[in-house]
Amino acid sequence: MPSGLLQCAHCDGAPVYIAGRLQAVIVCEECGMSTPPVENDPKRPNAAFAQLSAIWNSRVDHRQADNQAISMVARRALTSSDIPYFLNLLASTTTDWETNGPTFAAMAAALAQPSYEFKHVGPPDTVLSQAARYQTLLRSAKIIHIDGAPMVRFEHVPALAAEVAEEALADKEWPLFDKEEFIGKAIDSLPDHWQP
Numbered sequence: 001m002p003s004g005l006l007q008c009a010h011c012d013g014a015p016v017y018i019a020g021r022l023q024a025v026i027v028c029e030e031c032g033m034s035t036p037p038v039e040n041d042p043k044r045p046n047a048a049f050a051q052l053s054a055i056w057n058s059r060v061d062h063r064q065a066d067n068q069a070i071s072m073v074a075r076r077a078l079t080s081s082d083i084p085y086f087l088n089l090l091a092s093t094t095t096d097w098e099t100n101g102p103t104f105a106a107m108a109a110a111l112a113q114p115s116y117e118f119k120h121v122g123p124p125d126t127v128l129s130q131a132a133r134y135q136t137l138l139r140s141a142k143i144i145h146i147d148g149a150p151m152v153r154f155e156h157v158p159a160l161a162a163e164v165a166e167e168a169l170a171d172k173e174w175p176l177f178d179k180e181e182f183i184g185k186a187i188d189s190l191p192d193h194w195q196p
Helices: 047-057 067-075 080-091 097-112 124-140 160-169 179-188
Strands: 015-019 023-028 142-146 149-153
Touching (some): 015 047, 067 097
Antiparallel strands (some): 015 023, 142 149
């Protein structure tokens, strides 16, 4: 569940947090039920979400859990962000404990495990070259305003040098199989002090 939001109390759909420039709401992807809009405070960017999640997660009566909902959650890779949803599912189960008990025990055991998020990191040479490419793109970025909202715009990068470098792959079908390598060659071919 994103940021501890419970499934929709009406249809069990997934909640979505939508923040505009002035107001924010949480709405169900399935049935469209939503919280009342709350004003965004620029000085406290997380205040609207905290207020809306308290409204969204409040329940007068728990939606009764059925076997499909329980088995659907049991098949997912559970993380600590699923704890509120798991507790709601546990609280809303009123019958069939003999069948659901082992499933709940397995889910609780999965939630109790420490979660390690290992992100693949390339060799140092690759990381350094990608960092240099990022810095090149960062120098070319411009901040523009569209409808009063700031946007970051990256200028076009000429890719002719990368296309020429790929002539050895002329017999292969376009687009190239290694998009990252092609884009990397295009950025590497830019002059040191490139300004579009």
